[in-house]
Amino acid sequence: DAMVIQNPRYQVTQFGKPVTLSCSQTLNHNVMYWYQQKSSQAPKLLFHYYDKDFNNEADTPDNFQSRRPNTSFCFLDIRSPGLGDAAMYLCATSRGASGYEQYFGPGTRLTVT
Amino acid sequence: AQRVTQPEKLLSVFKGAPVELKCNYSYSGSPELFWYVQYSRQRLQLLLRHISRESIKGFTADLNKGETSFHLKKPFAQEEDSAMYYCALSGLGNFNKFYFGSGTKLNVKP
Numbered sequence: 001d002a003m004v005i006q007n008p009r010y011q012v013t014q015f016g017k018p019v020t021l022s023c024s025q026t027l028n029h030n031v032m033y034w035y036q037q038k039s040s041q042a043p044k045l046l047f048h049y050y051d052k053d054f055n056n057e058a059d060t061p062d063n064f065q066s067r068r069p070n071t072s073f074c075f076l077d078i079r080s081p082g083l084g085d086a087a088m089y090l091c092a093t094s095r096g097a098s099g100y101e102q103y104f105g106p107g108t109r110l111t112v113t
Numbered sequence: 114a115q116r117v118t119q120p121e122k123l124l125s126v127f128k129g130a131p132v133e134l135k136c137n138y139s140y141s142g143s144p145e146l147f148w149y150v151q152y153s154r155q156r157l158q159l160l161l162r163h164i165s166r167e168s169i170k171g172f173t174a175d176l177n178k179g180e181t182s183f184h185l186k187k188p189f190a191q192e193e194d195s196a197m198y199y200c201a202l203s204g205l206g207n208f209n210k211f212y213f214g215s216g217t218k219l220n221v222k223p
Binding site: 004033040041042043044045090092099101102103104105106107 | 122145155157162164203215216
């Protein structure tokens with residue numbers, strides 16, 4: 001009964017080649033988040049959707065985009081991956097605004113060659 | 114700037130010993146504090162939050178606003194507690210701000 005699903009679990013892409021990571025949820029939560037986590041570092045929030053409202057963090061590079069076509073799905077698009085974008089990407093959901101538990105997916109490990 | 118600090122990258126204790134994972138925060142508003150845990154090859158999951166004031170798997174954490182700390186404690190560590198622990202902060206009324214600390218790896222030795 002997986003609740004937050006991320007596909008693929010491992011993704012290898014070439015430098016500069018666009019890549020899309022996928023997240024889906026069965027919780028019917030309003031909020032979906034994307035985090036980037038590099039080795040031995042804290043997960044860093046990139047952006048989130050509250051329903052259809054997109055909220056970008058101020059320091060998220062323009063190279064990162066997101067789409068949420070419906071409640072269940074959210075995508076992370078990296079338009080031109082650089083070597084520095086190699087990381088674990090975590091998707092999370094929550095029922096509502098601050099104070100709500102976030103439910104995490106297993107993550108997608110992105111390698112850039 | 115809002116920030117969550119976990120000063121220890123690694124904490125090793127023997128089974129049965131007390132454990133304290135430190136977390137300090139800096140936030141100008143009203144924070145809500147959480148502890149998340151990631152066991153080996155599992156996803157990140159909530160362990161406890163300060164607002165619920167509950168004990169989960171024997172762990173407790175008290176929010177000390179004077180010292181701006183939210184340390185995680187357990188009186189007797191078990192081997193199955195070995196995991197990565199992250200302290201996290203959310204700003205009440207400012208929900209698009211959610212900050213994680215860099216994590217502490219707890220290793221409980223037999």
